[in-house]
Amino acid sequence: MADLLSDEEIQERAPDDWEREGDELVRTFEFDAYLEGVGFAAGIAGIAEEAFHHPEITIGWREVEVRLTSHEEGGITEKDVDLAARFDDLA
Numbered sequence: 001m002a003d004l005l006s007d008e009e010i011q012e013r014a015p016d017d018w019e020r021e022g023d024e025l026v027r028t029f030e031f032d033a034y035l036e037g038v039g040f041a042a043g044i045a046g047i048a049e050e051a052f053h054h055p056e057i058t059i060g061w062r063e064v065e066v067r068l069t070s071h072e073e074g075g076i077t078e079k080d081v082d083l084a085a086r087f088d089d090l091a
């Protein structure tokens, strides 16, 4: 089990475009076309499965909302901040 990050660690380590909402890191990615968002969602799902750490993904009209938390630990861990950065690289 990974350790929960402190408030300060989360602030320091969460990538710039992500917001903290309680026990979650959240970012909404915007796209020019609906299917671009769908493709992005599929891509981050593959990264998540490889890491075996799974976000909540909501596909909307030309946007995809991604929420990361560590369920077993009950908060935000390094797994969440690391995946957030990897998802940003795919956008």
Ligand SMILES: C[C@H](O)[C@H](O)[C@H]1CNC2=NC(N)=NC(=O)C2=N1
Residues within 6 Å of the ligand: 052, 053, 054, 055, 068, 069, 070, 071, 072, 073
């Ligand atoms: C048994 C447990 O569900 C698995 O070990 C994994 C699956 N994916 C997961 N994803 C996330 N976000 N948090 C978890 O605690 C988690 N646990």
